[in-house]
Amino acid sequence: MVLVSEQVDVLAGLVSGGGVVVLSGAGLSTESGIPDYRGASGAARRHSPMTYQVFTRDPLARRRYWARSHLGWRTIAGAVPNDGHRAVVRLQRAGLVDGVVTQNVDGLHTAAGSSGVVELHGRLAEVVCLECGAGVSRWELHQRLAEVNPGFAAWGSTVNPDGDVDLAESAVAGFRMVDCAQCGTGVLKPDVVFFGESVPAERVARCFTMVESARLLLVLGSSLTVMSGRRFVVRAAALGIPVAIVNQGATRGDAYAAVTVDAPLGRVLPTLADQLGAVPDGAGQLGAVPDGAGQLGAVSDGAGGPVAVG
Numbered sequence: 001m002v003l004v005s006e007q008v009d010v011l012a013g014l015v016s017g018g019g020v021v022v023l024s025g026a027g028l029s030t031e032s033g034i035p036d037y038r039g040a041s042g043a044a045r046r047h048s049p050m051t052y053q054v055f056t057r058d059p060l061a062r063r064r065y066w067a068r069s070h071l072g073w074r075t076i077a078g079a080v081p082n083d084g085h086r087a088v089v090r091l092q093r094a095g096l097v098d099g100v101v102t103q104n105v106d107g108l109h110t111a112a113g114s115s116g117v118v119e120l121h122g123r124l125a126e127v128v129c130l131e132c133g134a135g136v137s138r139w140e141l142h143q144r145l146a147e148v149n150p151g152f153a154a155w156g157s158t159v160n161p162d163g164d165v166d167l168a169e170s171a172v173a174g175f176r177m178v179d180c181a182q183c184g185t186g187v188l189k190p191d192v193v194f195f196g197e198s199v200p201a202e203r204v205a206r207c208f209t210m211v212e213s214a215r216l217l218l219v220l221g222s223s224l225t226v227m228s229g230r231r232f233v234v235r236a237a238a239l240g241i242p243v244a245i246v247n248q249g250a251t252r253g254d255a256y257a258a259v260t261v262d263a264p265l266g267r268v269l270p271t272l273a274d275q276l277g278a279v280p281d282g283a284g285q286l287g288a289v290p291d292g293a294g295q296l297g298a299v300s301d302g303a304g305g306p307v308a309v310g
């Protein structure tokens with residue numbers, strides 16, 4: 001069995017070449033206290049996520065969603081970036097990472113200081129009116145909901161991956177939803193891509209362009225179960241662009257990977273950034289990679305190229 005440290009060396013060799021595009025998933029934020037769907041912290045088995053069709057067609061399901069989500073929002077909004085997000089920033093400042101595509105809706109890459117992040121599935125911090133298209137900040141909506149639901153904040157439990165909490169139906173029944181303040185009647189939806197909804201085509205195209213010009217696609221904390229993220233791995237592999245995956249547990253992209261590292265991101269990514277000489281957190285300047293960093297953990301022949309898709 002290959003030791004994780006050897007795999008991190010292989011990874012460092014690949015990343016040292018620069019031109020890295022990161023594709024991150026829920027696993028990068030578990031160490032910030034936000035559970036994923038399919039990892040150890042996942043709640044997928046006891047809680048099925050809201051779909052676009054149910055949300056738009058069923059007012060009761062919508063009220064349940066907002067009641068739960070109103071309570072979960074404080075946890076999501078209070079989450080802070082972890083060592084993994086910060087290491088991505090270090091690699092970006094060292095000029096090794098060119099872009100970040102995230103499937104996460106928590107805004108933590110940007111909060112950590114990453115620039116030019118494409119949030120494939122949107123952001124929970126933004127809300128949109130399905131009628132007039134007005135955008136509203138989540139905090140503004142939170143205030144309005146708190147005003148019409150005094151005392152409701154007392155309910156709730158542990159946060160779920162969608163940023164909501166489990167609630168008894170009796171509690172949901174007492175929750176009052178508000179409509180869009182701009183048009184007066186429009187249904188409000190968090191500006192995230194629900195299951196059963198498509199990512200806007202222009203956003204997908206932007207991600208494909210980023211991936212196609214990458215020298216390495218680095219997957220961080222995603223099971224790649226959902227095609228929405230996996231398609232970028234498939235595209236990279238088809239173009240002969242190496243794919244590296246850091247994830248605890250197997251992913252649906254492992255067959256395409258030149259290297260996989262099965263270890264916590266909060267440990268692997270800072271180690272990687274250290275090995276590559278990226279300046280530490282808070283050093284406050286654009287970091288240059290020291291001479292010789294490019295030789296660290298050079299990939300030996302036969303380390304495994306991407307698998308062509310047939």
Ligand SMILES: NC(=O)c1ccc[n+]([C@@H]2O[C@H](COP(=O)([O-])OP(=O)(O)OC[C@H]3O[C@@H](n4cnc5c(N)ncnc54)[C@H](O)[C@@H]3O)[C@@H](O)[C@H]2O)c1
Pocket residue numbers: 024025026027028029030031034035036037038039040042103104105106107121161162221222223224225226229246247248249250263264265266
């Ligand atoms: N934080 C968020 O914004 C958030 C949270 C849950 C779900 N989601 C949404 O749900 C979908 C979930 O798909 P996904 O592939 O991103 O997540 P996923 O839940 O399918 O997979 C996460 C993977 O990360 C691994 N993992 C968990 N913690 C880790 C750690 N500390 N180090 C290394 N690996 C770790 C898990 O074992 C799992 O394989 C995404 O589309 C996303 O939009 C977002």
Ligand SMILES: [Zn+2]
Pocket residue numbers: 129130131132133134180181182183184185186
């Ligand atoms: Zn409106």
